[in-house]
Amino acid sequence: MMSKPYEIFNQSCYGLSPLSENTIDALITDPPYGISFQNHEWDKSLPQRQIWKDSLKVLKSGAFGLIFSSVRQMHRLMVDLEDSGFVIKDVLFWVYLNGMPKSRDVGLGIDKELGVDSKVVGEYNYVQGYKKGGAENYYNREKKLKQKPNSELGVQYKGAGLGLKPAYEPIILVQKPIEKGLNVAKNVIKYGTGALNLEQSRIPYAEGEGKVGHNPHPKGRVSANILRTDELQDGYDKFFVVPKVRQHAEDFNNHPTLKPLELMHHLVKLVSFENQTVLDPFMGSGSTGLACLALKRNFIGFELEKEYFDITQKRLEDYRCLPK
Ligand SMILES: C[S@@+](CC[C@H](N)C(=O)[O-])C[C@H]1O[C@@H](n2cnc3c(N)ncnc32)[C@H](O)[C@@H]1O
Incomplete structure (x- = not known):
């Protein structure tokens, strides 16, 4: 039992010192994706397998974990998780429509290769990250030239990307295998882990929506493995709806891969129960921790970078001071 609702460490998570074996009820983490996002050093490679072995040790029998990943590296991460002893249970897809395509016009590249000047057809504002308040608050605003391919081959490949x-x-759902000799019910009785909290994470019916299914539950549908941003146009929405947040969505928080609190609330509800303890070894600016405090879970987090650790500390402290 922890004396306060959270404990955070400004140190590398490897080894998960000072946590003891079989003490943690759930793992929720958004680790480096290994895709060099915005050229950040900490995102250059996937975490070493060691951290999944460490996590397995500190988790209780049957405990669940949710690990964010990227489309390009999820296969490697899943192998690492499985080889470390976790059972892969599912892959949730957090779907949003406000992602930015990162491509370039191959036609312009062909012009350059052939030594032909592309046509300048105007200017545009290049932006990287923006604050609350929209376009007026853009960071790193920069004027760039709008160009069109000019060479014959360039024109043929115009817009190719x-x-x-x-x-x-993707968010990978894993489970620590249930202790030998126990079934799920026995495991829950002994450890409090081994079952998803499907009841608390139900998706309420939309207003005015007729209930569907042969035995509709008054609190809504069982959470699906798709978590979506945009509403369906067919009159009902059976998925949880949450958009991506922009960097600088909170004034003092500049973490480049900030996760939406609403999404974190849903994930915390899904894999844990009140008064249990959730671990995030790569907490960044502490979004998992905030969701835990809001939902009466205890939180343990690790963050290597002092700058992000300080942001987490401020967010958790501010949160604790809010009138409840
Ligand atoms: C993807 S970010 C997490 C962002 C978080 N979900 C949020 O909403 O702010 C991953 C974090 O892991 C941290 N990190 C990388 N290696 C680490 C290590 N060995 N121990 C602890 N933290 C580490 C990085 O500094 C980075 O802040």
């Missing part, structure tokens, strides 16, 4: 618009992030 290298990647699709990103519209989902």
Whole structure:
């Protein structure tokens, strides 16, 4: 039992010192994706397998984990998790429509390769990250030239690119195997873990929506493995709806991969119960921790970078001071 609702460490998570074996009820983490996001050093490679072995040790029998990943590296992460002893239970897709396509016009590249000047057809504002308040508060505003391919081959390949618009992030659902000799009920009785909290994470019916199914539950549907941003146009929405947040969505928080609190609330509800303890070894600016405080869970987090650790500390402290 922890004396306060959270404990955070400004140190590398490897080894998970000073946590003891079989003490943690759930793992929720958004680790480095290994895709060099915005060229950040900490995102250059996936975490070493060691951290999943460490996590397995401190988790209780049957405990669940949710690990964010990227489309390009999830296969490696899943192998790492499985080889470390976790059972892969599902992959949730967090779907959003406000991801930015990162591609470039191959036609312009062909012009450059052939030594032909592309046509300048105007200017545009290049932006990277923005604050609450929209376009007026753009950071790193920069004017760039709008160009069109000019060479014959360039024109033929005008608009050809290298990647699709990103519209989902996978979240891997894993479980520590249940102790030998126990079934799920026995495990829950002994450890309080081994079952998803499907009741608290139900998706309420939309206003005015007729209940569907042969035995509709008054609190809504069982959470699906798709978590979506945009509402369906067919009259009902059976998925949880949450948009991506922009960097600088909170004034003092500049973490580049900030996760939406609403999404974190949902994930915390899904894999834990009140008064249990959730671990985030790569907490960044502490979004998992905030969701835990809001939902009466205890939180343990690790963050290597002092700057992000300080942001987490401020967020958790401010949160604790809010009238409840
Ligand atoms: C993807 S970010 C998490 C962002 C978080 N979800 C949020 O909403 O702010 C991953 C974090 O892991 C941290 N990190 C990388 N290696 C680490 C390590 N060995 N121990 C602890 N933290 C580490 C990085 O500094 C980064 O802040």
